[in-house]
Each structure stands twice: as structure tokens, then as C-alpha cells.
Amino acid sequence: MLMFEFIPNTVLLHTAALIGAWGLFFASFTSLFSVVNPLAAMPIFLSLTDRFTEKERVHTANKAAIYMFCVLITFLLIGTFILSFFGISLAGIRIAGGLIIMRAAYGMLNPESAGKKLSDEDQAAALQKEDVSFSPLALPLLSGPGSIAVVIGFTTQAEGVMDYLINGISIVSVVAVTYGLLRLAPISVKYIGHTGLNVMTRLMGFIALAISVQFILSGISRYFGIGI
Numbered sequence: 001m002l003m004f005e006f007i008p009n010t011v012l013l014h015t016a017a018l019i020g021a022w023g024l025f026f027a028s029f030t031s032l033f034s035v036v037n038p039l040a041a042m043p044i045f046l047s048l049t050d051r052f053t054e055k056e057r058v059h060t061a062n063k064a065a066i067y068m069f070c071v072l073i074t075f076l077l078i079g080t081f082i083l084s085f086f087g088i089s090l091a092g093i094r095i096a097g098g099l100i101i102m103r104a105a106y107g108m109l110n111p112e113s114a115g116k117k118l119s120d121e122d123q124a125a126a127l128q129k130e131d132v133s134f135s136p137l138a139l140p141l142l143s144g145p146g147s148i149a150v151v152i153g154f155t156t157q158a159e160g161v162m163d164y165l166i167n168g169i170s171i172v173s174v175v176a177v178t179y180g181l182l183r184l185a186p187i188s189v190k191y192i193g194h195t196g197l198n199v200m201t202r203l204m205g206f207i208a209l210a211i212s213v214q215f216i217l218s219g220i221s222r223y224f225g226i227g228i
Contacts, residue, residue: 021166028154028170034207035101035146037108038178039200042185044141048132058183060133065179067138072151072171076164079155090156091223097149098215104146105212108205142178146208153215
């Protein structure tokens, strides 16, 4: 006699659905967090807000998180419309997204040379601005091309309202964690140090590289109708 014989089928179905939902949330959260990489953004955030008071720095972090959420959730909701309007296939967007993420991942794996999220010119220009929350913090630092590509990738894999809801929750979670890290940036950078941040950035880069390869393989398999 099977050990699950007396368990109602509805319970098994609900359990399977719950496991699937948690799996999707974990995958989407990990993917987006790795590409956003708020750990690498902390030193830049401190540099851009060095002249601010503590209250102004907190206010800037609040606004940057809100802008970041608005950008990412917008692309989650209208991603399919963008693809339809420009006639881009799902395979094409996955391969293109994979290449963008791969470029960002390469920068994370080499933070000393190619890992800058902002150029020296952009950072110098930002230091002259009164409000840096939207540009360059939200765009392109926290919600740049790589993270937008990941979010549009979510839309290509979503099969229903529940998938969109789970992906939306993962975006909210990444934004919340990013906001927390920005708030703790002065303490974190002090104790983790430059070397510690580089190590964690390289770890995020490896995960992002794996995600980019998976995106590309998924696009190729969809285009040629094969299973990989």
C-alpha cells in the first residue's frame, strides 16, 4: 500500500502548486538580485551622497527605491506589448537579454577593471546634481539594461496571472533588500571593506553569468524547437 494513498488529491495538488510557486519566486528573486547587485552599488551611493546630510541620504535612498520599483514593474507589465509592437520573438529577446546580462556579469567578475556601473564622466556629472535618486541611482545603477532584460525575460516565461504575481513579489523583495542595503551602506562598507565587496560582487557575477547562458540556451532551443 502506498504511503500517500490516504492523502486527498487536492492536498497533493495544493502542495505541488506551493512548491512550484516558491521555486519560481526563488529563481526570479535570485536572477534579479544577482543582476541588480546592490552590493556593488553601495560605494557609489555613498560617493554620490557624501555631501548630503543623513536625512537627505535616507530621502535619496527612499526615492531611488521607489523609482527602481516603478521602472522594473512597468517592464514586467508591458514587456509582452513591447515585444509585440516591435515584432520581437520570445527567442530573440531571450538571446538578446542573455547577451546583455553576460556583459554585466563579465563586469562583475572583473570589478577592478570592467566592473564599474558608472563611468567616471557620469559619476562626475552626478556629483553636480542636487537630486541623484532617479539618475544615476535608479537608472542605470539599480534598474539598468541587465535588470530590465531579466524582467522582460520573466514576461516571456509567465504562463498566467499567478506567475506575474510571483514575479511582481520578487521585484518588490529585491527592491526592499536593495533599499535596506543602501540604508546600511555606511556601516556595511566600513566593516565589509573593499575586498569583501569585490568577493561578493564576483559571486553575484558568476550567478549572473549562469543566468545569461541559460537565457541564451532557452532562446536557441525555442527558436529551433529543440530541448536543451
